[in-house]
């Protein structure tokens with residue numbers, strides 16, 4: 001009895017929940033990559049490349065505004081050992097394909113302005 005009376009409410013709740021979940025996944029598809037990239041950068045890259053992609057050490061490259069394809073290609077090369085650098089080889093081996101995509105999304109999304117020397 002009680003269950004039968006509650007069925008419409010349960011159905012409505014389920015539909016609402018599915019609707020919300022669907023909406024959230026749609027919206028977060030892009031932002032999720034960027035935010036996952038930011039989190040990874042904060043945890044793994046920031047100490048040398050900065051959260052803003054400005055190198056904190058003279059030999060660590062600036063990455064802000066770098067082309068996404070270039071960042072992905074370099075990280076894959078470090079991971080495969082085709083590009084050799086002691087620290088970056090170790091770091092790249094800790095990244096899966098999604099991590100590489102996400103950190104590249106983060107650094108390439110930082111907007112920079114260029115000024116030629118006078």
Ligand code: HEC
Nearest residue numbers: 044045047048059060061071074075084085087088091103
């Ligand atoms: C311990 C310091 C350190 C950390 C941490 C670090 N890097 Fe690096 N990274 C370097 C150095 C030094 C280089 C230059 C290596 C070389 O000469 O090949 C470099 C090079 C790179 C390059 C190539 C740049 C270019 O212009 O070709 C990319 C891309 C890169 N790092 C991405 C990352 C990402 C993404 C992370 C985090 C997942 C990270 N690095 C973490 C020190 C670091």
